Amino acid sequence: MTHFSALSLIKNALSGQKNWEPQWPDSEPKAEYDVIIVGAGGHGLGAAYYLAKEHGITNVAVIDKGWLGGGNTGRNTTIIRSNYLYDESAKLYDHALDLWDGLSQELNYNVMYSQRGVLMLAHNVHDVQSFQRHVHANRLNGVDNVWLSKEEAKEFCPPLDISPNARYPVVGAALQRRAGTARHDAVAWGYARGAAARGVDIIQNCPVTAIRRGPDGRVTGVETAKGFIGAKKVAVSAAGHTSVVMDTAGVRMPLESYPLQALVSEPIKPIFPCVVMSNSVHAYISQSDKGELVIGSGTDQYTSYSQRGGLPLIEHTVAAICEIFPIFNRMRMLRKWGGIVDVTPDRSAILGKTPVPGLYVNCGWGTGGVKATPGAAHTLAWTVAKDDPHPANAPFTLERFSTGRLIDEAAAAAVAH
Amino acid sequence: MTVLTHAFTPGPIVASGPVKLTLLEPVARFSLRLRAANIPTVAKALGVDLPTTVGERAANGTTEAICLGPDEWMIIAKTDDTDKLVSACADVYASATHSLTEVSAREITVRIEGDRAAELLTIGCPRDIDSIPVGGGCRTVIDGVTVVLWRDADQSFRMDIWRSFALHIIDLLYTGSKEFAAE
Amino acid sequence: MSSFRVSGRGRVDHTQPIQFTFDGKKIKGFKGDTVASALLANGIHLMGRSFKYHRPRGAVTAGSEEPNALVGTRRGPGRFEPNTRATVQEIWDGLQVNSQNRYPSLSFDIGAINDKAYMLFSAGFYYKTFMWPKSFWDKVYEPFIRAAAGLGVSPTEPDPDHYASRYLHTDVLIIGAGPAGLAAALSAARAGSRVTLVDENPEAGGSLLSEPSAQIEDMPAWDWVGKTVAELKELGVKLMTRTTAIGYYHQNMVGLCEKLTDHLASPDGETPRERMWRVRAKQVVLAQGALEKPLVFDGNDRPGVMLAGSAQTYLNRYGVRVGDKAVILTSHDSAWYAAFDLADAGTTIAAIVDTRAEPNADLVAEATKRGIRIMAGHTVTGTEGRLRVKSVRVNPVTGSSVGAPEVIGCDCLLMSGGWTPSLHLFSHTKGTLAWDEERQTFLPDHKAEECEIAGAGRGLWGIEAVLNDGAAMGAAAVKSLGKDIAPASYTVANDRPGTGVSHKELPTDLDAGKARAFVDYQNDVTAKDLRLAVREGMRSIEHVKRYTTNGMATDQGKMSNINGLNIASDALGVPQPKVGLTTFRPPYTPTTFGAFCGYHKGSHFEVTRKTPIDSWAEENGAAYEPVSLWRRAWYFPKDGEDMHAAVDRECRATRASVGIFDASTLGKIEVVGPDAVEFMNRMYTNPWTKLAPGRARYGLLLGDDGFIRDDGVIGRLADDRFHVTTTTGGAARVLNMMEDYLQTEWPDLDVWLTSTTEQWATIALNGPNARKVLEPFVEGQDMSDEAFPHMSVSECRVGGFPARLFRISFTGEVGFEVNVPAHAGRALWEMLYEAGKKYDICPYGTETMHVLRAEKGYIIVGQDTDGTVTPHDAGLSWAIGKMKPDFVGKRGLARPDLVAEGRKQLIGLLTEDGKTKLEEGAQIVLDPNQPKPMKMVGHVTSSYHSDAAGRPIAMALLEDGFNRMGETIYIPMPDRVIKAQVTGTVFYDPEGARLKL
């Protein structure tokens, strides 16, 4: 692996960029691995990276049915924050945020983690109560999140319309300054490169069709388009497709998969300094390094694996954006797309062991798992390596759905992303 | 914005142009629910047929019925007939159980008529208006709001809208009628 | 008029001159010109700057696929938009056009310094750098990258225009009104179908508008177009121009964006700027045509380098010669025709450079006839010129060897790399594509929707072939609708069918590593970038796209996808069909946000529901708060009072005498039928069997998970009739939930549900004098305490109106809720208000309601509970019918965690100093001195200043709260720690004595 440095960059520039090496090889499967990770999204690739780097487990394959990073990792609005309400969530997401902070240097790959601040708008008394609850809880958990008056919010984000006559007037906002965005593709690529450099095989275009178990119930490996591949442990990190994969191991999941859409505008010069989210009005927006406005929509009402989504939702989303930012009405939409997100009943992830020995699962991140990427990857690796949860993911079990010990951020606040 | 207010005073809203909008006088209105076996008895008591195909209507004098669901009808009558209808139904309740609930004040009715009345509805209603026969109707949606649409003539409709949504929808129709007039 | 305008030529109106400005300079054109055609008519090719390197750029196309000529357009205040394609924007008198992404001027741009460092700025370079030192990213590198990126500038003012939308149902929707679309429309309309034909251009005709010399059915092409359009109109076809099909959705739903005013000098103000059509078609015919491909060689982006077909369009449609001296570079026959047309119009054709060794003999003869030099088996290896091409470097190619160059002077270079069928919309449907080896392009394969593809869109070149195909496809579309028509058959003279070959980047004799051969113009992606991406392990075309940004510009790869594919496929050593294309996504061309918003702007963004009494509140100066879709009177400030003062006064007045409150927004559901009581027993936690008609009870609704969903007072009007109330926000949800259980779990129950929320206006009167105010208006109900005790309901008359009268209290005072038909709400309110004046009646809003109920410890679902709270947690165990075999939520409540000890429970809090009001949402700890992260044990759910208690009061959810009565807990604030004592939740009149006054 070529180490990226100013020197390597200049050297290669002078030699016509002809000497760069592949950032990761396109591997063919071996007969057996210590660990197979199903799903080469940020979470799966990251887990492989940490398995190799922190636990010395390098006989690892990450298998994807398509191209690496082509799942939700490649199609999200890149909002990263950790100002969640419950201790369990705050701990996990803040663990992720700490890792985000040095990720570019750690991976020697610029993931463009941009701490531009995430502003969450309050439009009514209920929002204020709910956001204040977050602000207070976050403060005592050591997570940065402050309350702003609407004037302060406007100062932080000048395009914001704070006129009291708006249909949903802004009454204040919660701001997490440490939060922001990252270059989503680079996260997958950086982890892939880092993992590959440590011996991990990345196997693309190879759908896993079944998880195989031995007579004792333990996993023995996976069936794939390229044949059976043996494994001592299998971790499923297949986002929207988790139910499908887990079903082949006989594990039924509390998940539903929905299309979630996003869109970008044509690129413009910098106008939008931060990330703004409004849950009442249903709009999420930031501006990318390339200049497009990146806008998140909601999930369609029905479950689907079609990566499409309908027009009405997009119309509503754009109207919501223009309601809060009327100056964008004459901007144009460049592209809109969909992803498939897996949603749990309490809108919190499931990350840990399963009833099947040797089988681990990381799923249910729904509309908001990019921000967790390094944290999820790091704790998943830990859990797989030690067959025991990391303290940060311990509460995110499958069992909670029988005991009722849910981590219901949605019920508490109706906050997405 | 229209001149209309939440007082909903009956009268014209848009009086000329390709589409006229008029707020109609209040009527007595009931939501009627019952199982198939009891249709004849209750229909007799009400004095109006209860059609069994969703979207079909029947009328007897000023009393009208529209089938809105497999066990649901909207009954419309003169306000003066309210008590009469209630007691007629009460009389047969024991033999033909049903639910008759008065909703006269729940809805506001606007008439939409004129050369392009059907087309005006397309500014918010995703249904194919052509599929609603004259003399029929349906419950449907316009700009996210549930309404009951009665097609009285090729280019004449009544639209029943829940009160608190009515101004929003009528405003939309008003905006549309201005747009049509400008074409 | 400049020498580039060919008088009498084109479809522009030479009698209607129009003046607009470009970067402040006055430019003249004609009605019918686009910004680009008018600029070209004035000899201006330089129209923009590229994204990354700020390279000078001119229009390469004449249509909506334009990647380079992007400009800002302005029409007075608020009406500015960036990134408008100059090739599409029609001109009108006074239009202001500005170039973009340059400083200080288009011809001298400091940003072009990036171009000099291009060796560094290769694909993906930013992933490899800007990491040291770490702190520089946010402060230095990122702002620099951002400022360099982006194209135009954002609008900065709200948009004064309005937008519209419509639904349209049609039998056949035809997209594209070129020869294929026109012929298809004729077939379908003649068969008697409802037909809609749309085209993004201002007029129908498509490519025929650029082919005036063709003869269709012995008629000049333009005459045929005119005649056809007339016949279509006659047949009732809805022909929509300036209308782009932006997306093809499920089951033949197609989104169209119609532009109505952007081409007008003075729109009338009533007409919307754009209208979004949501079309549902039984059949769709895609007749989108084909897009010409650029060729990829060093310097192929210089202003003056343009697609040959576009040059032909500028000449034939706009009467503009794009240059005086042209070199043609082509791998396809079609460019030869462009050369002939231009030559005939007076442009010198310095050479036709064809990459093929043996071009079509007829074409060669035609060219020779015109004295044009033919350089077959040649290629172009470079161009020169700073802001406009001034010469090209032409080399012979034999096999893989490139011979010595010859430099040929010119002022434009017209290229054609062949054609790509437009399959964007087809691909939106997830229809599959198949690679056509002969045409070297993808063609439609498996269809996922009810549609046909016609014309150049499925690889047919030549007008006759396209017309006949269109006619056949139109007939095929109506055939599946049960209509039969024999497709017309067309003969075309002077047709211009053609063939060609396809290329990756063209061969060169120069160092390939130094060549700047652009594939994606706007995003400055070169062939070399694509190869670098592959070298770095980007083996999927999706990786290549994302690593290089090829195809991600505002043309969405219309110019670059196939060339990119060819190069990537070569670099990978994998054939094109195995490499595949990236995904096409809506919209087809960039589409204004306003068009998506339609009518949903300002107060129409979403409905604002108002109660029948709202107007009175407004007249009486209410401050409002939004509650779900409703606006509710929040408080009624008097002469400069703030909220706190107003609420204190309203509370005091109510407890002292009487307050009046609009509760109309409460959800109401009529539950009727012989099984009504059984249904209620199953839905709500409470027992209902013994509740006598005429009595009312507080009802608690859970989800089957055991958590609180809603609550409300429920009156039994008769054995088989209940009047259920729900929370304001819960009304629709609760009814939906009830219907769900009724219809799917218990369909055998004889009971029906009707929403009566809006049937009734609800007026609450509370306070020791409430009865006195109300009693005189009541007919048919004895109002004495004995005859009508607390928790009663009665059907009677109030104020002459039929009424449902409840005696209930959400304040702890004697209270009544009068329901009267909505239209009578305001009248009764005024009567009661008038009558109440002698008792100093006080209208109060939701805030006072909240305080009064909190003083009594009544919960608000959604504030004191949050979806994780059980009845036990909320202190409502008494509301559970323990003897009932089942109710919704009963089993859920028995789950281990819900019966565990130490759950968070609702308790009261009194701050120790008796003065500090806690903040709602503030967190509670037992040890304020612990380090962070602290162990939080609960949070404040409700907190108010209580006039009645003479101090602030609060409610909180606290771990093991019921066992902590009297304990001190701590609420750490940013600046201090507040101490408070755990108490019960009733802060006022704990015995309930005031209910009996």
Next chain:
Amino acid sequence: MLLIHCPYCNQTLPEAEFTYAGEAHIARPADPSSVSDEEWRDFLFIRTNVKGPHYERWRHFHGCGRYFNAVRDTVSDRFLITYKTDDPRPELSKLLEKSK
């Protein structure tokens, strides 16, 4: 926006009139109190979430108000059939046969 056939109205209508109501044929246990925590979890939360033909419920919310059942392919979003709540669960093999 899908087109949905309401088996009660017997009309094919735009999705805007309908609301989705989750997986079909998950019966609430007749005697909830007698089932285990795991069985109750299955009823509340476990969903097949199939990629392919999915048995699901819709409600003709802005129309006749009825809940009904449907089989829809979650890959193409196409409906194979819609049927009344009390109709038997249609056999998949037959449906697939028919849709071919």
